[in-house]
Amino acid sequence: ILRARGLVKRYPMGTDNCVNALRGVDLDLRRGGFLALMGPSGSGKSTLLNVVGTLDQPSEGRLWLDGRELTKEPNSRLPDIRRRLIGFIFQGFNLIPSLNALENVVLPLRYEGSPKSEARRRGTELLEMVGLGDRFHHLPTELSGGEQQRVAIARALVMKPALILADEPTGELDSTSSRLIMELLSGLNQQGQSLILVTHDPTTAAYAERIVRMRDGLIVDEEGPAEV
């Protein structure tokens, strides 16, 4: 479902300085695959996820999603492709502060014109699945850190996207909530959901079928979870 070749991402800083966030990354994910991406802080994991998820343009390299070469698509078409195919769980959560938990979760559905009752039914189901059945009406500021993270997870799942890109989905969660979320994602994967998950937690990474490690903008290691 995903193929990336030679991804480079440079961030110019001033006139003669540059951060080489990605220095030539190749990545493959089969349909229904489950990959965990690990590496030190600043190694390029979020950058790779953002480029793969079309939220950021690579400085060099090519990217294919669902058979289509995204690096050849005009930028104007990317938001559409992204909304249909990709569910993003952001490292910083990115909830809309003026909307409550349920409204945040159903936002993609309402955007598509889904009827209010159907959106409410689907959003409620997902909030219950992440253990927030009694927090629908809370605003993000009225939720704990881990609760905000779980709302973001529910939102990414609401459209049943072809590919889920999760950036540290259990970063703020205790072991019980982490297990709840990972069982949920693992269950979806068993039903065919493709998943790339960034994590620094080996317990979370162990749910994946492959672990890819980064360092300084490069992939330096690849293994199956049995070898962790």
Added chain:
Amino acid sequence: ILRARGLVKRYPMGTDNCVNALRGVDLDLRRGGFLALMGPSGSGKSTLLNVVGTLDQPSEGRLWLDGRELTKEPNSRLPDIRRRLIGFIFQGFNLIPSLNALENVVLPLRYEGSPKSEARRRGTELLEMVGLGDRFHHLPTELSGGEQQRVAIARALVMKPALILADEPTGELDSTSSRLIMELLSGLNQQGQSLILVTHDPTTAAYAERIVRMRDGLIVDEEGPAEV
């Protein structure tokens, strides 16, 4: 340095609903103490830290910091007391988006009227201690998640406060960066720094001399790290 008795925090939700975030919490920390606070998502850890740190007023209960009863102080005096005595590391980091890493770190010093050169020297030293020596001039949006978290840590340390309250300071950090931060905090504690640290990571909690566990707004367990 800290004493809390009977802390209750209720959040009214609508006319007949209420979240009981804290249901009667007692807490003690000796000068130079190091306490880790653990518990499930939503159990009240951040709320307890915010109340202890005077960022939030308890619905009931009493609080003493450095010998002074804060629950008897007029609200107008609290920001002053807080700025002098407490260094906060927030779960969501709370950096100022328009200021770069160095400016964010030295903000408390500049607020106090510290000369620019002295602030710069102190801020640079702290950024280097958290491994961000080459990221001074980056804005928060130009930093990775873990880098933003480390800037927030450096900022909390810049005033050498009597008490540091850290809410999940390693939540977005890989094991190497976590160890760097915990060695730094542990080192400060050995020099007399008082610390309360919320975490869901047992490795991080193991640096503390006591671990307090919460569940549903109450403290349910207390132990020394040897018993983890």
